[in-house]
Amino acid sequence: MNQTELINYLREHPLVLAPMAGITDRAFRSFMREMGCGIVVTELVSATGLKYSSEKTKKLMEFGADQHPVGIQLFGEELEHLKYATQVVEDMGADFVDLNFGCPVPKVVKKGAGSAILRDLNQVAKVFQAVKSATTLPVTVKVRTGWDELSKNSSEVAHIAYEEGLTWMAIHGRTRAAGYSGRADWDYIAQVKKHSPLPIIGNGDIATAAQAVSRLETSGCDAVMIGRGCLKNPWIFLQAKNLIRGQTSEIERDFLDVFNRLEAHVSAHNPERLVLLQLKKFAAWYSAGYPNASHLRKTLFTTQTLPELKQRILDFFGPLGALTPQDTSNEPFLMGGHG
Ligand SMILES: Cc1cc2nc3c(=O)[nH]c(=O)nc-3n(C[C@H](O)[C@H](O)[C@H](O)COP(=O)(O)O)c2cc1C
Numbered sequence: 001m002n003q004t005e006l007i008n009y010l011r012e013h014p015l016v017l018a019p020m021a022g023i024t025d026r027a028f029r030s031f032m033r034e035m036g037c038g039i040v041v042t043e044l045v046s047a048t049g050l051k052y053s054s055e056k057t058k059k060l061m062e063f064g065a066d067q068h069p070v071g072i073q074l075f076g077e078e079l080e081h082l083k084y085a086t087q088v089v090e091d092m093g094a095d096f097v098d099l100n101f102g103c104p105v106p107k108v109v110k111k112g113a114g115s116a117i118l119r120d121l122n123q124v125a126k127v128f129q130a131v132k133s134a135t136t137l138p139v140t141v142k143v144r145t146g147w148d149e150l151s152k153n154s155s156e157v158a159h160i161a162y163e164e165g166l167t168w169m170a171i172h173g174r175t176r177a178a179g180y181s182g183r184a185d186w187d188y189i190a191q192v193k194k195h196s197p198l199p200i201i202g203n204g205d206i207a208t209a210a211q212a213v214s215r216l217e218t219s220g221c222d223a224v225m226i227g228r229g230c231l232k233n234p235w236i237f238l239q240a241k242n243l244i245r246g247q248t249s250e251i252e253r254d255f256l257d258v259f260n261r262l263e264a265h266v267s268a269h270n271p272e273r274l275v276l277l278q279l280k281k282f283a284a285w286y287s288a289g290y291p292n293a294s295h296l297r298k299t300l301f302t303t304q305t306l307p308e309l310k311q312r313i314l315d316f317f318g319p320l321g322a323l324t325p326q327d328t329s330n331e332p333f334l335m336g337g338h339g
Pocket residue numbers: 018019020021022023042043044073100102103142172203204205206225226227228229334335336337338339
C-alpha cells in the first residue's frame with residue numbers, strides 16, 4: 001500500500017489497536033483483527049537492539065499474513081540504527097514503519113529516545129528525515145501531547161511530520177510528565193486535529209464502543225486508537241464498527257467463543273506453559289466488573305494446568321450470558337506502558 005492507499009484504508013477502518021508492550025504480540029494482534037480492529041502495530045522495538053541482531057528483538061517484529069496492514073514500531077535515538085531498523089522493517093514486508101515518540105519510561109528517555117525526542121524539534125525533523133530516507137514505506141509516528149504541561153507541541157510535530165512526508169500521527173492525550181495519571185486530553189487532541197495537515201489518530205482512555213464513536217465524531221480525528229479498553233472488552237472493536245455503520249443490533253457476547261479464538265491464536269505461537277499464563281491473564285482482565293471477579297482471580301493463581309483453567313473459565317464465564325459488567329473504567333488499570 002502506498003501512502004494514499006494507507007490513509008484511505010485508515011479512514012475506512014478508523015479503529016486502530018494501540019501498541020502495548022508485552023500484550024499486543026503476534027497472537028493478540030491476529031485475535032484483535034479477527035475481532036474487528038482495522039489496523040495493528042507491533043509493540044515498540046529497539047532500533048539499536050535490532051542493529052545488534054538480538055533474536056528476541058526480531059521475534060517482536062513477526063506478524064502473520066492475516067494482519068495486514070501492519071506497522072512495526074521502532075524506537076531509538078541513533079539515526080544510523082533507526083535507518084538500519086527501517087530497512088529491516090521493509091524487508092520483512094510490513095506495511096508501514098511507526099516511530100515511538102511517546103515512551104515515558106526513564107530507561108528510554110534518559111538516552112534521548114521515546115518521548116524525549118519531543119523536547120527538541122530539530123531532532124524530531126532529523127529522525128523523520130533519516131527514517132524516510134531509508135524506506136519507500138509509509139512512515140507514521142505516535143506521540144504524547146508533549147514533554148510536560150508547559151511544552152505541549154503536537155501541532156508543531158504534526159506540521160514537521162507533514163513537511164517530512166509522514167503518513168499520520170497518533171496522539172496519546174497525555175504529557176510525558178503525566179505518565180498515566182489524570183485523563184487523556186481530548187480537547188487538546190481535537191485542537192491539534194483542527195489545524196493539522198496530517199491525518200490524526202486520537203488515543204487515550206476509550207473504555208467503551210460508544211466512547212470510541214463519540215471521540216471519533218467530536219474530536220474530528222481520522223481514526224481512534226484503543227489500548228486498555230480492549231483488554232477488558234474483547235468486543236469493543238466489533239461493537240464500535242457496528243455503531244459507525246449505524247447498526248443497532250447488539251453483538252453477541254460469547255466469552256467461551258472468545259477464549260477458544262484467543263487460545264487458538266496464542267497456542268499457534270507459544271508453548272503450553274505460556275498459553276496457560278496468557279489465558280490466565282485474559283481471564284482476569286475479562287472478569288472485570290462481573291460478580292465474584294475477585295474470587296476468580298484468586299483461584300487463577302493456584303491453577304496449574306490448561307484443562308483446569310478451561311474448567312474455571314467455563315464455570316465463571318459460561319453462566320454470564322448477556323449480563324452487563326459494572327463500569328470499572330475509573331479503577332486504575334495498567335498505569336504504566338511504553339507510550
Ligand atoms: C502495558 C502497556 C504497554 C504499552 N506499550 C506501548 C508501546 O510499546 N508503544 C507505544 O507507542 N505505546 C505503548 N503503550 C501506550 C498505549 O499505546 C496507549 O497510548 C495508552 O495505553 C493510552 O491508550 P488507552 O487508554 O486506550 O490504553 C503501552 C500502554 C500500556 C498500558
